[in-house]
Amino acid sequence: MFPTHRPRRLRQTPQLRRMVSENTLSTADLIYPLFAVPGEGVAQEVKSMPGVYQLSVDKIVAEAKEVYGLGIPAIILFGIPDVKDNEATGAWHDCGIVQKAATAVKAAIPDLIVIADTCLCEYTSHGHCGYLQTGDLTGRVLNDPTLELLQKTAVSQAQAGVDIIAPSGMMDGFVQAIRQGLDGAGFTEIPILSYAAKYASAYYGPFRDAAESTPQFGDRRTYQMDPANSREALKEIELDIAEGADMLMVKPALAYMDVIWQVKQASNLPVAAYNVSGEYSMVKAAALNGWIDERKVVLETLISFKRAGADLILTYHAKDAARWLQE
Template identity: 50%
Template sequence: MNDPVFLNIKKENMNIRPRRNRKNAAIRAMVEETQLGPQHLIYPLFLKDGKNIREEVASLPGNYRWSIDQLLPEFEKWMNLGIMTFDLFPAVDEHLKDQIGSYSYADENFYLHSIRTLKEKFPEAVLMSDVALDPYSSDGHDGLVVDGKIVNDPTLDILGRMSVAQAQAGIDIIGPSDMMDGRVGFIRDELDAAGFQDVSIMSYTAKYASAFYGPFRDALNSAPKSGDKKTYQMNPANKREALIEAELDIAEGADFIMVKPALCYLDIIHLLKENFATPVTAYNVSGECAMVYAAAKNGWLDYDRAVMEMLLSIRRAGADGILTYFAPDAARMMK
């Protein structure tokens, strides 16, 4: 290491004993370098049309598809724990899906109605949306599929309409998760032209083609019907490419840049934090959380300690905010 703090320590100087600063809880707390609180957590939620719906996602225990009537009382409990930001995802029935994802901006879209209801009931809550075609597309891809190819620029028009519809419903933060080139700038222009200059964009900047998305796709039934997402999501082998994506998104108007997944990409979180002043968020994705749920159920690890260590590692890497399915449990542990 080149840091002079380390160069000045002489090997023969035995007066330096780091354990003295670990000897009791009060001292450990005083010198703690990384802080983690409920204000850093963003809770992803799955919404479904209908009433009296509370369906547990089999591959993501403790997480549910909610109808809005069942979600409202739970929402207040989570806010009382200090969780103020929520990322909302729609579980859309198959008969409503088509090639162009037209239901995403339709007036009758239950997702948009749910956003309005939540915003009216809890105006102080911060609501984040998902912008991509996959929940609404009959092809299951994040972009428009033409002749077997995911086409970039024609997708932008759909993403723009989707974003404006969500802003009209009351969303606070637009979350483009599609990884189409140029979509942040296009969405920013569309929002501004519609009078939504104050609506933020949290771009999925470095979203990798990961094996850890399975339970999420189960929750929304949004897996691709053919092929994979490697032509638009990032190669897990690439690091410097994240710098290119971040620079483009920030130049186009992103208010936050996100790394997804989090746990296998702590180095990417740190890289973006060290190189950009824009706030960095990270998505502790469904597969990462499912591993902990399964291991804890089998008695292979301590759930509480594993959750807090995992979230702390993401914060330590540089994340200003963490999207995580652990949010309610973690917030209770912090009380």
């Protein structure tokens, strides 16, 4: 006897497959990262990230207009200052590069959501995400003094017009400190998208080229998570939720889809997945060599993040994906 059930019945035509599709990907799911640098007319391609550029504020605005025109609802801004110091002054100064870029973008495209990466590694002379223990060359960041810098940075970004604060330094208590700082400054309506489960990953290499944020010594394993751990991610998100996080992020995404799934099951908050630089660059390199079909691989990867439970996807593929989805 032939089996009664024939799953292929529902796969016969594109229309039928679309009707029974369990997950959908749209431009509304996407967030596009941008790297802001001082100057004017600057568009410097990042060698390890084909198609990604360091952009001056005027170029950021032009790029943001293109992004908005493609139906992508949000960008996230990273800044590379012209001067770095131990106080991470460029992160929280009113004239910081992210502050300038955010103000310019909101003036030009008011309806585009501007997210600010709220971290210090791009702005410190040593490349770590906060104050360092004196004489310690292992990358051991002093947690509580760093919270004060993150508070200042978040408030400065909000004053510049940023819509969402996204702290990424993995400091204990950083969501609570930023929430208190924002509320105290009158920004009670600004949500926090916490990098709640951020791993000490080898997939960040190209990003550190783009953001010029490679640690000068040691590594970030004293504050970013061990790739071997997933239960720890649930502990981190519980703490961030208790401290007032409005959205949660898992970073990286591709090798951590089990974590995305667990975070989604454990929380009723929106979950973002960061499709990070190494994941992007591997696809671009393979595509440039003709080894893969870039369009098919990118769209398959992005829908897999949705299947794992992601509501939002930060990805350098966002513009290309938006065009492909429109087609």
